[in-house]
Amino acid sequence: MTDPSTMLRIAESAVSAAERSFIHGLGADPHQIKERGDFATKVDLEIEEKLRSSLSDQTGIPVYGEESGGDLNRDRVWIVDPIDGTANYAAGNPLCAILLSLLVEGQPMVAVTSIPMLGRRLSAHVSSPLYLNGRALKPLRDPDKMIAQIGFSSVASPLNSRYSSQVRQGLLADLAETYLRPRITGSVGVDLAFTAQGIFGGALSLSPNVWDNAAGVLLIRAAGGVVTGTEGEPWTMNSEGVIAGNAEAHKAIMGTMNKILNQQ
Template identity: 30%
Template sequence: MTASPLTDDLRHDLDLALRLADAADAQSLPRFEAADLEISTKADNSHVTDADLATERAIRSILEAERPDDGIFGEEFGAQGSTHRQWIVDPIDGTANFLRGVPLWGTMIALAVDGVPQVGVVSMPALGRRWWAATGAGAWTTVGAEPRRIQASAVSSLDDASVSFQSIAQWSDAGRLDSLLKVAGHVWRDRAYGDVYSYMLLAEGRLEMVAEFDVKEYDIAAAVPIVREAGGRMTAADGTETISARSTLATNGRLHDDFLQLMND
């Protein structure tokens, strides 16, 4: 996933992505822990709430008005328009957490140019946190009102690494449970922090690896610029430079090849 330098266009796109996140938060946060939250089941047996739908509609409305020539690919309403410049949106990543009242959920907004994410914003309003990046501009977060630049860790030994594996069931369904056990046996600490939060912990230098299987582009696209601009690396689980392989391996960069070897030997 080769990046291009920051341009004025990307600066404007990042500003727009941050405004999209504001609009998303205004829809999602008031519905969190709402007694009348509407929940239904999709064809793949995953859940969707009225907040997921309203949040994606709000984002699409702004994009259709301000970027009519760009394409949109969202979890709830699919793809439309150009794939050259495509906004990739997960309105609520972590819907299962959202509907159970667990605050580890967030909106993921990315702009991909020819399939490569160049702008990414992740907003987790229930935690009062947001992360963002654009190619060439670094990776940032807010704690309160002050932006702070973030950096992946300098850990260079698997013995000192902390990893997030998402879920045992996910790795088992992918036929990769032996790989998970191998990884866990070579690192200092393994936990399943889950969903987009794991990638943000990685970008902040608090983890050294996150890996997932059976993921769509909207599950990971926004994390790519943030991890990359923080000095980390994201590929598919086999090392391919793509967001379309239905798997992902994110690391602090220094240990990427070591984790690839562990997972694929």
């Protein structure tokens, strides 16, 4: 049986070591070109290898990483995004993060999101509160609607996605007409972490990638927020995205999403 508190300690220790490489390499040039104009830096590859080695050696649990892949068809698997927001990272923009989660039967049991350039590390396991730099935070509350912001994250649209570029643009425009104020940070992990902390009232991720979403899903659950897939269904590792936030913001985002999808 996997003990969540033990796994969280191991995860945080591994991330601590990776943070030093992250901070030292900020501004690294693109190194490996990927599909759709995406790229990785040498630091992406270095951090993923460090995390992969540390986690597998200490726990015997396999690792699935954004850069080097792995096997997702397992009961237990570590999910690693060594640098979420790589374009930000290469430009020296501090809104980038290390994302790490442990999935057990497709759901996150442990999560760590580190935003090293802001000095913030969020962590949680399935039966814990949300921790910020080791300190438990109070549950989320509905923010003042006059200042409510949400994160909007969208990766390049896959050919088989129902969320075409036109849908994404319309969704962003319609969200801007609500009391929510969309913000595009360039990092799904930052959006979800800010939502867990209550900096953002909510977040909408249209990324289908489990490495982008899994850690933030657990952090927001630990904070007492509402988390679903983009159609309001319970989130799973196979969901095409995430809608999350306090109850009021989630309802507003979900309403806008339904309106857009019903127009197709």
